[in-house]
Amino acid sequence: MMKMKRLVVLAALLCVCDGVTFGQLCSGNPGNSKRLTDRWGSGSYGAKRGNRIHKGLDIVCNDGSVVYAPFDVTLHGKLIVYNNQDYAAINEGINLRGSGLCFKLFYVRPDKTTGTVRKGERIGVMLPMQSVYPGITSHVHVQMCDKSDPTPYF
């Protein structure tokens, strides 16, 4: 029994965040489907954005959908995505931590910005992306705090 406990503690310390998988992020997308290529680009991590690189992974989410906590999370404040008023309609997001991961969700209006939310509970609403990027596959952008690739967690 002791031995087993020690193993569990060890695994937690190593935070082999291996095996950590995001729960459903958006109502209407139970499998966390990724944004493929549309007229505005690809939703993959590392995709080209002009001469920049896409530092997140885009998960399909229709405008106005409810966004859920993908883990038991703590909320660490609102974020501003763009430094440009042209994007005001979608210029919100939230900083989160959960399951050993530090990450951000873009294009979400959070219900609240501090405290905790249980996995599967509502954290906010998807903003009207079509009004800024007509024809895009509307999506939540998932970005790790260290800008590493979130794809292994999906």
Ligand code: ZN
């Ligand atoms: Zn993105």
